[in-house]
Amino acid sequence: MDNLTYRYPNGHLALKGVSLEITQGRTTAVIGKNGTGKTTLAKHLNSLLKPTSGSVTVMGIDASKRTTSEMAGSVGYVFQNPEDQLFEASVFEEVAFGPRNLGMTKAQIKQSVNEALSLVDLLPHVSTHPYNLTYGQRKMLCIASVLAMEPQIVVLDEPNAGQDFSGLNRLGKILEELNRKNKTVIIISHDIEFVASHTNEAIVMHDGRVTANDATRVVLSNSSVLATSALRPPQVTRLAIRLSKHGIKNDAMTPEELVEDISRIVAGRGP
Amino acid sequence: MEKAEAISISRESRVTVSDLAFRYLSRAEWALHGINLEIHKGEFLGITGPSGAGKTTFCLALNGLIPHVIEGTMRGTVKVKGLDTRIHHVSEMSSFVGMVFQDPRSQLTGSAMTVEEEVAFGLQNLGFPRDTMKERVAEALKVVGLSGLESRSPFELSGGEQQRLSLATVIATRPEIMVLDEPTEMLDPEGTISVVDAVHSIHQTGDKTTVLVSNQPETLLRHAERIAVFSKGAIVSIDSPEEFSKKVRSLEELGVRPSQVSQVASLLDEKGLWIGSYPINEDQAAEIIGKHIFRK
Numbered sequence: 001m002d003n004l005t006y007r008y009p010n011g012h013l014a015l016k017g018v019s020l021e022i023t024q025g026r027t028t029a030v031i032g033k034n035g036t037g038k039t040t041l042a043k044h045l046n047s048l049l050k051p052t053s054g055s056v057t058v059m060g061i062d063a064s065k066r067t068t069s070e071m072a073g074s075v076g077y078v079f080q081n082p083e084d085q086l087f088e089a090s091v092f093e094e095v096a097f098g099p100r101n102l103g104m105t106k107a108q109i110k111q112s113v114n115e116a117l118s119l120v121d122l123l124p125h126v127s128t129h130p131y132n133l134t135y136g137q138r139k140m141l142c143i144a145s146v147l148a149m150e151p152q153i154v155v156l157d158e159p160n161a162g163q164d165f166s167g168l169n170r171l172g173k174i175l176e177e178l179n180r181k182n183k184t185v186i187i188i189s190h191d192i193e194f195v196a197s198h199t200n201e202a203i204v205m206h207d208g209r210v211t212a213n214d215a216t217r218v219v220l221s222n223s224s225v226l227a228t229s230a231l232r233p234p235q236v237t238r239l240a241i242r243l244s245k246h247g248i249k250n251d252a253m254t255p256e257e258l259v260e261d262i263s264r265i266v267a268g269r270g271p
Numbered sequence: 272m273e274k275a276e277a278i279s280i281s282r283e284s285r286v287t288v289s290d291l292a293f294r295y296l297s298r299a300e301w302a303l304h305g306i307n308l309e310i311h312k313g314e315f316l317g318i319t320g321p322s323g324a325g326k327t328t329f330c331l332a333l334n335g336l337i338p339h340v341i342e343g344t345m346r347g348t349v350k351v352k353g354l355d356t357r358i359h360h361v362s363e364m365s366s367f368v369g370m371v372f373q374d375p376r377s378q379l380t381g382s383a384m385t386v387e388e389e390v391a392f393g394l395q396n397l398g399f400p401r402d403t404m405k406e407r408v409a410e411a412l413k414v415v416g417l418s419g420l421e422s423r424s425p426f427e428l429s430g431g432e433q434q435r436l437s438l439a440t441v442i443a444t445r446p447e448i449m450v451l452d453e454p455t456e457m458l459d460p461e462g463t464i465s466v467v468d469a470v471h472s473i474h475q476t477g478d479k480t481t482v483l484v485s486n487q488p489e490t491l492l493r494h495a496e497r498i499a500v501f502s503k504g505a506i507v508s509i510d511s512p513e514e515f516s517k518k519v520r521s522l523e524e525l526g527v528r529p530s531q532v533s534q535v536a537s538l539l540d541e542k543g544l545w546i547g548s549y550p551i552n553e554d555q556a557a558e559i560i561g562k563h564i565f566r567k
Contacts, residue, residue: 034431034459041567081430135317135374136322160454164486165528190459230461235489235553236531242557246565255534262564263542 003054014040016208017054024059024187027185029176029195029216032205033223035252038188039080041205042155043185046075059152073102076146080188082138085145086130091122094130094141098149116144119177129167136167143174153184160191172198192216193234196220196253211234234241274503282311285448285480286333290347293328293337303504306347310482315383315474317495318484321526324501327373330452333482334368335361351448366397369446371482373453375433379425379442382416386412386428386436387421411443411506414469416454416462430457438466442473449474450482455490467493488530492516492551516549539564 006015007268014037022028030038033256043049046055047068056063059074071111087093095116099109107203117123120140122133130138139162146154159171168191175198178185189195195216204212206229219225220233223241232238240252240261247265253260291306301323308315317324330388331337335356349356351364372378373452374385382390390408399407412418415435420428425436434457441449451470467483470493474481485491491512498515500508502525510518519529519537527538532550539546539560546563550556 032459033461034429092491134322158457164526165523166321166526168528192460230459234531236535239532239535239553239556239560242553243560243565246561255531255538258535259538259542259544262539262544262560266544266564 001041001043001054004041004044004056006037006044006049008040014208015052017205018208018210019054020210020213022184022186022203024184025182026189026200027179027240028199028201029204029205030186030188030203031190031192031231032134032197033231036205036229037208038205040228042077042157042186042188045153045155045221046071046077048077060242072098072151073149074151075153075155076149076151077155078139078142078146078157078159080161082130082135082142085142086138089129090127091117091130091133091141091144092126095144095148098145102149110150112150113144116148119147119174120144135162139163140167140170140251147174147178148180151183153186154178154186156187158188158190160189163216168194175199192220192231193236196234196237204231217251217253217258220253229249282313284309285314285352285464286310286508287350288332288347289350291329291332291349292344292346292393293332294344295328296342296344298343301504302343303332306506308499308506308509310480312480313478315481315483315494315496316473317498318493318501319481319486319488319527321486322500323503324526325504326501326505327452328515329501330370330450330482330484332356333448333450334370335364336370338500350520365393367447369441369444369449371437371449371451371454373456375430375437378437379433381407383425385422386417386425389425389436390439390443397444407443407445407526408439411439414442414473415439416465431459431462434458435462435466438470442469445473447478448480448482452484453486454483455485455487462564463487463490470494486528486549488528489552492530500525512551513549516551519549535560 001018001020004015007013017114032038034151045058047063047066050064070259086094088097092113096109099112120143122140122144130141139159160168163171173187184246199216202216203210204219204225211228212225221237223233226232236252236255236258240258241250249261252261288308292301292304294301320326331341332349338357339361351368356559380389380392385393388407390411391404392406394407415438417435428436438454455466456490458466467490475555495512497509497511499506516533519533522529532553535545536549546559550559
């Protein structure tokens with residue numbers, strides 16, 4: 001993105017000159033308070049929104065010169081609110097819609113749908129009407145619909161909201177699988193602990209601008225950058241920062257990392 | 272004596288749930304079965320558990336929506352301030368039980384043109400005089416951080432703002448009992464803390480009783496005096512925050528997210544570096560680890 005600005009029709013200037021590069025094949029988090037422009041930014045990736053000024057280039061293509069449906073094969077966008085996305089009468093039909101529109105054969109459609117449903121753990125519900133799924137399941141269904149089209153870039157807008165613990169674990173596995181397939185994933189999320197353990201890079205947004213864009217580890221251990229966006233590091237990272245006076249590294253991203261580091265210091269002390 | 276027991280013995284009961292069971296119409300399985308719980312006057316009770324465990328169903332039984340509005344079969348009793356919810360209607364219960372639903376859109380009246388009207392709606396229904404209403408509305412909007420949005424349409428608000436609006440409508444009536452079903456799902460971390468702290472400060476004014484459902488461990492551990500864990504329609508445990516923090520593995524197996532500091536304590540224990548107790552927040556964790564491991 002190069003000096004991207006976006007002003008909504010009602011006059012609200014949501015993006016105030018954003019320039020950044022998102023690394024291919026990595027999982028990048030976009031974090032920041034509500035209303036700072038995260039969704040606005042993400043919607044430029046599949047041309048749902050066109051820049052007011054500046055440019056957005058996706059895989060070498062100028063996104064402002066393409067329609068959303070032209071971008072759909074390469075950029076999959078999962079909305080924050082499942083109601084904005086779901087419209088078919090069964091789980092299968094919902095997920096098959098995209099592949100069908102991309103011109104896949106019946107056999108290819110069936111395979112893509114089954115793979116996607118398996119990844120989101122909705123295979124048992126293949127004939128269920130989406131209304132009869134729980135909120136968390138409907139969000140998973142939206143993810144499956146996008147994954148079935150096998151886009152190179154996947155954008156997930158707040159996939160964590162409304163998920164219980166097992167849903168979050170499932171989401172983690174989905175990200176691992178996408179990473180394994182070398183997909184470029186962008187995830188907007190408030191769940192800082194999840195971001196710490198599942199993303200490689202993090203972009204912090206504040207008031208329509210990017211205030212940090214670096215490896216997740218670097219961004220999430222920087223309390224002052226986070227504080228300007230009213231964010232805090234994950235609990236375990238805050239604990240690591242408190243313990244850094246004892247020689248503990250201040251950038252633990254998971255409980256496992258912190259415990260490894262504590263063990264390292266204890267072992268180094270000798271008997 | 273454990274803190275959880277101490278609470279049970281010293282305070283009078285506000286809500287008594289006896290053998291509560293509920294099955295939604297045209298569903299085969301029971302959403303709740305054999306629920307027994309006493310919620311005490313002045314208590315701040317946390318509730319957690321995986322999706323589908325029955326937490327929302329339980330909340331709906333606390334103000335009479337179950338059985339009067341939600342169709343299904345109810346067994347057992349729920350008594351709120353001594354009143355049996357099977358006999359007393361929702362409108363009566365609503366005068367002292369305020370409920371915030373998980374989905375803010377299901378809470379909007381649909382008849383209010385503005386945020387201000389939405390918040391005033393409940394007060395009107397309770398017959399408040401106009402001047403008092405204006406004060407209460409302004410105060411409630413301030414508490415939830417929506418001052419300035421009085422003339423906006425409720426439907427134009429973002430998900431997070433709608434959640435705050437739902438909370439404001441309940442706060443405005445200052446109910447004796449507040450039941451909040453995942454009221455911070457769509458809020459950012461700062462919003463979550465400010466809303467939960469606001470709820471707690473209201474709780475502390477005048478003997479209120481609060482039930483807060485959340486699947487975020489830090490939110491629960493922040494103010495709850497007891498935490499009830501629901502799983503598959505039953506309450507599997509009710510613990511003090513300290514006891515809750517110990518149960519890292521069993522909570523994970525139930526599909527409940529433990530706090531990161533209690534995970535750290537558990538992993539240290541596995542490595543033979545037991546720190547003496549399970550911390551409930553990072554202050555405690557830093558202190559305990561400092562003392563036990565670094566001896567400082």
